[in-house]
Amino acid sequence: MFLIKKSDVGKIAEELARDHQVYGPMIEKGSGQTFFDRADDVSEISLSAPIPSNPPKSVVFPQMERVLAYEYDRPKNSVKIEPDYKVEPKALVGLRPCDLAGMLCLDRFFMGQEFVDEVYLAHRKKMFIVTNTCVAPFKQCFCVCTDSGPAASEGYDLNLTDLGDEFLVETGSEKGAVFAAGLGLAAADDSHLARKKKIVDKSISLFEDIAVDSKAWISRVMNRVTTGFVKEEVWEYIGDQCFECGACSFVCPSCSCFNIADVTNPECEGCADRLRSWDSCSYEGYSRMAGGHNPRKPVEDRRNKRFFCKLSYSQMKKYLRPGCVGCGRCAWVCPGDIGLPNVVTYVRREITR
């Protein structure tokens, strides 16, 4: 544990920028919208910026990515396949705890099962993560219901907590410890840790007054969603309001579904780029099989699937935590007003009855 002065905290990003591509939360000047994006100038990164509008998962799992290029030589009957993704070391500075929890879900999906996703692994393995404790929630937050905040508990290299005049720097990995030691910082002690605890407790108590947009009593509905005892009418009520835009999946820090398209190049015969892009279970074509059968044709069945992913115990066993990380972005972007917190309310309403 170390301490770093507020005026010096930018040095972490500067130091990381020596051998990493640095990403962090930045405010777009014209609109005031926060983005988690690549910083061309690390001084743009703001640790006090609101939660980024976009999920940081785009760093490891971009919205659209060329994963390989191939060239088929017909006369020679040979094919050349080249991986085509970027693998430079990346540092994420100022990641919010909920977004880190989302990335841990992605890790378990892409790397924690039988097959390891090479592209994801390449993005992820040379990564340095600096999280930022939320000393106060934002309007749409409900991480306290999903066990993913307001402070990160695992998965970071460094964790920063704003103690007022200085930041507490906790190390969460060997790599983090080596890096922090190299910064020549003052050591912190248990009194600082106690201050952090106080700040986190205060942050939790602030949810009642600040985080008023969304409440999601996840534990209450998890049993119902897992066992499938949610009435069909409830899913129909939710499905009727789904605009099938895909936004909930795109903004979700833990949604991992993707589409693959081979795009042929009209200027080079036999050449194609393989694109991987975000996909969504809200789309009818997503679950449609060759031959036309669709196990989840009605929209309510597709919604049901999404919330099974986020709220069921079976899925939790894969992620080792709930699939929902409580960031509240799906409620922001949903044209049908059926972000996860509202869905939890509708399921709970049925239980209460």
Add this chain to the structure above:
Amino acid sequence: MNQKPGVCTFCGTGCGHFIGVENNRIARVYPSQNHPVSKGRLCVRGWNIHELLDTPDRIKKPLIRSDGPFVEASCDEAVGRLIDSLKKYPPESIGFLASPRSSNEEQYLLMKLARSVFGTNNICLDSESGHRASLNVLHAGTGMAGMLGSIEEIRGAEFILVVGIDITRQNPIIGSEIHMAARAGAMVVTMDSRRTQIARLSKKFLQVRPGANKLAVLALAKTIYEENLHDPSFLEAHTEGFEGFRRAFGKLSENELYEKTGLKADEIKTVARHLARAKSAMVFFSSGISGLDEDTIGYIYNLFLLAGKIGKEGCGVNPIAGLNNLQGGYDMGLAPDLLTGFQPLADAATAKKFEKEWGTALPSSPGKPIYRSLADQASELKALVVVDHDEGIVRYADAIKKLDFVAYIGAFKNPFAEYAHVVLPIATYVQEDATFTNAERRIQLSTKKIEPEDGLLPGWKLYSMIAAKAGRAWKYAKVSEVMDEIARLTPAYAGVTHAKLAGGFGLQWPVDDKNPGGTRRFDLAKAGRKLAFYGVSDVFEAPSADDRFPFLLMVGKAQHFWHQNNLMKKTHIPMREYNATLMDYPEGYVEICPQSAKEIGVRDRWPVRVVSPHGEMRVSARVSDDVSPNTAYAPYFVQEMISRFLLGHTEVLRQGEDATIPVRIEKV
């Protein structure tokens, strides 16, 4: 940071987004949270616009052909061929088919090119006249040729009527605003023959018999009038021409109205009372590829005027443009009889203003809409210039093949280019600064995000080059100077400059000295005139079924436009989604209810024959609760249906969204 603000250019909603760029290529898109229209939302199309903007399916080189296949040419050579070919014909034989997707600046310059360089008024947009019908009604009634209300005020409306538009599919973010209003307590009523998503989300669904929207609107107006729910002092002080409208009320008895619309007395009366008593009310209807017919729009407008729901906060008669710059297209004078800002070409003072600015005489011979010329065997049209045609199905393909000369100008590969003799590429809208005007008259600047590929010119530069080579030098150093010229000539755009639009979320016209920050909605207090009831007909030819042809077949167009959209085919995910229906029903489908299916003896996806007095087609049955017994619905995106079955029904098709054909459906 690598996030560049812009405007989505699929539909007429005009949502705000951010585009991410990697290596001069469009890599991603994200919604703009603080945008007043979209408030952080996008639809399936908007969320995947980066797939379109990154497509390799672009036109990148000028192409010319004489008799054989296309050969690549220099831009100089292709433009030279274009000019030489057009100059061979008298102006009456030349036509320009403009695009409702092009930016205001490109549309304006194409209009200027047609009129001031090639001397023809044969110019129109490449969609049918649905939106024109709306603008005619609203302009005649109020003087404002655009949406009277505002998307931002939807959530404040107490009553919302949605007529014949599948709005959550066609303009999803406007549909979302209506849904949010309903959730906040607004009385949302949908009037349609088919149960759409917005019908399911409405508090009340008036499932009218096909072809009877006008009658249902009449029934609402009649109730308001006969129950004295209107405000006579408002009619007296602010309106004129009510007598003409009132005459229609006596044409049909109440019972006839209920019978022809298929609605019940209490349904009509409840909705009419809600409308009349609400403090604020809005109506939305389709105005896209093919909207409602002008008479039905006239009835809708008159209903809202009678109810006193025009010109106040949360009120408005709101035609919904299906394409991103359809409103801008009319604002830029892309019609044979219009100059910019709905100023009539026939008006001598206006014509003089343009002649002075352009330094040339305007052509005096009246122009003709291109589609009418193509449908007319005796047309004089010989040469046609087409810009960024949208539909995958090229209608009038035979008529186009017969033309002597066709030029295609566009950014993306397009089946239309097959008919061309000269193809000229232009840059896409992210490769130049451009303004677009959405359905609520919001003029938004979308800034340049990437450099055009080598040698590609943005539209405004290409049109300037054509003009220069044809002997008329236009002196625009930058695209913003085109907008300056538009502002000089167009009262509603008088205060618009690119500098003023930069960094913001756009301004709603009129933007002028009196309204420097734009005009959110039509304001009765500032109108300075009486609002006129629109002159509507009192002829009601609701189609009826009989024993031989017991089904009323609705032909849906606008909501399925995206299925065969040329741009959609250049994406991956939206193409998959829009094609899902086509994959399930590759020959197209006719939608019938379970009861009808049982009677005919078919199940979902079984083949059926649809027989009308004019022809027949074989399609699959799609069994759905969304239609009522004895009505059927066929979407307008199946090649065979458009090219064969509907050919005999041109009169019917002119009715737009209300098009209805009595048919018989047989098991094959």
